[in-house]
Protein backbone atom coordinates (compact mmCIF):
# COMPACT_ATOMS: atom_id res chain seq x y z
CA UNK A 1 0.00 0.00 0.00
CA UNK A 2 1.22 3.51 -0.80
CA UNK A 3 -0.01 7.05 -1.33
CA UNK A 4 -0.40 9.46 -4.21
CA UNK A 5 -1.13 13.18 -3.97
CA UNK A 6 -3.47 14.32 -6.72
CA UNK A 7 -4.60 17.84 -7.62
CA UNK A 8 -7.90 17.68 -9.48
CA UNK A 9 -9.30 20.03 -12.13
CA UNK A 10 -10.74 22.45 -9.57
CA UNK A 11 -7.46 22.65 -7.67
CA UNK A 12 -8.50 20.41 -4.80
CA UNK A 13 -5.87 18.05 -3.40
CA UNK A 14 -6.52 14.40 -2.66
CA UNK A 15 -4.31 12.16 -0.57
CA UNK A 16 -5.17 8.71 -1.90
CA UNK A 17 -4.18 5.23 -0.70
CA UNK A 18 -3.23 2.96 -3.57
CA UNK A 19 -2.08 -0.65 -3.95
CA UNK A 20 0.99 -1.67 -5.95
CA UNK A 21 -0.04 -2.82 -9.41
CA UNK A 22 -3.02 -0.45 -9.58
CA UNK A 23 -3.44 1.58 -12.73
CA UNK A 24 -3.57 5.31 -11.83
CA UNK A 25 -6.52 5.86 -14.19
CA UNK A 26 -8.69 3.46 -12.15
CA UNK A 27 -8.25 5.62 -9.06
CA UNK A 28 -8.67 8.97 -10.82
CA UNK A 29 -11.94 8.06 -12.47
CA UNK A 30 -13.56 7.62 -9.03
CA UNK A 31 -12.89 11.26 -8.02
CA UNK A 32 -15.69 13.85 -8.35
CA UNK A 33 -13.50 16.16 -10.44
CA UNK A 34 -11.33 13.42 -11.83
CA UNK A 35 -10.99 12.05 -15.34
CA UNK A 36 -13.40 10.61 -17.88
CA UNK A 37 -11.19 7.79 -19.17
CA UNK A 38 -13.52 7.43 -22.14
CA UNK A 39 -11.59 4.62 -23.84
CA UNK A 40 -11.28 2.62 -20.64
CA UNK A 41 -7.49 2.57 -20.70
CA UNK A 42 -6.96 1.60 -24.34
CA UNK A 43 -4.56 4.50 -24.95
CA UNK A 44 -6.84 6.12 -27.51
CA UNK A 45 -8.73 9.05 -25.90
CA UNK A 46 -6.23 11.12 -23.82
CA UNK A 47 -8.99 12.06 -21.34
CA UNK A 48 -6.81 10.57 -18.58
CA UNK A 49 -3.97 13.07 -19.18
CA UNK A 50 -1.98 14.10 -16.10
CA UNK A 51 0.99 16.37 -15.34
CA UNK A 52 3.55 14.56 -13.22
CA UNK A 53 5.96 16.62 -11.12
CA UNK A 54 9.49 16.33 -12.59
CA UNK A 55 10.96 14.45 -9.64
CA UNK A 56 8.34 11.72 -10.12
CA UNK A 57 8.22 11.91 -13.90
CA UNK A 58 11.84 10.74 -13.98
CA UNK A 59 10.92 7.58 -12.04
CA UNK A 60 8.30 6.43 -14.53
CA UNK A 61 8.99 3.93 -17.26
CA UNK A 62 9.25 5.86 -20.55
CA UNK A 63 6.05 6.34 -22.52
CA UNK A 64 5.49 4.00 -25.46
CA UNK A 65 5.25 5.53 -28.94
CA UNK A 66 1.45 5.32 -29.09
CA UNK A 67 1.09 7.11 -25.73
CA UNK A 68 3.49 9.84 -26.76
CA UNK A 69 1.80 10.36 -30.13
CA UNK A 70 -1.59 10.75 -28.47
CA UNK A 71 -0.23 13.18 -25.89
CA UNK A 72 1.52 15.28 -28.51
CA UNK A 73 -1.81 15.77 -30.26
CA UNK A 74 -3.33 17.44 -27.19
CA UNK A 75 -3.23 21.23 -26.83
CA UNK A 76 -2.19 20.91 -23.21
CA UNK A 77 0.84 18.68 -23.85
CA UNK A 78 3.92 19.36 -21.70
CA UNK A 79 7.01 17.46 -22.84
CA UNK A 80 8.52 16.92 -19.39
CA UNK A 81 5.32 16.34 -17.40
CA UNK A 82 2.59 14.79 -19.54
CA UNK A 83 1.55 11.15 -19.19
CA UNK A 84 -1.60 9.17 -19.73
CA UNK A 85 -2.61 7.89 -16.32
CA UNK A 86 -3.98 4.68 -17.87
CA UNK A 87 -0.44 3.80 -18.92
CA UNK A 88 1.08 4.18 -15.44
CA UNK A 89 0.95 1.44 -12.85
CA UNK A 90 1.65 2.31 -9.23
CA UNK A 91 4.65 0.62 -7.61
CA UNK A 92 6.37 1.15 -4.23
CA UNK A 93 8.99 3.43 -5.80
CA UNK A 94 6.21 5.88 -6.60
CA UNK A 95 5.04 6.19 -3.00
CA UNK A 96 4.23 9.87 -2.40
CA UNK A 97 4.01 10.68 -6.11
CA UNK A 98 2.46 14.10 -6.86
CA UNK A 99 0.60 14.99 -10.02
CA UNK A 100 -2.16 17.19 -11.42
CA UNK A 101 -4.99 16.23 -13.71
CA UNK A 102 -4.54 18.12 -17.01
CA UNK A 103 -7.32 20.40 -18.26
CA UNK A 104 -10.13 19.01 -20.37
CA UNK A 105 -9.54 19.39 -24.11
Ligand code: FES
Pocket residue numbers: 025037038039040041042043044045046047048084085086087
Ligand atom coordinates in the same frame (compact mmCIF):
# COMPACT_ATOMS: atom_id res chain seq x y z
S1 FES B 1 -8.20 6.26 -20.62
FE1 FES B 1 -8.19 6.74 -22.72
S2 FES B 1 -6.13 7.14 -23.14
FE2 FES B 1 -6.14 6.70 -21.04
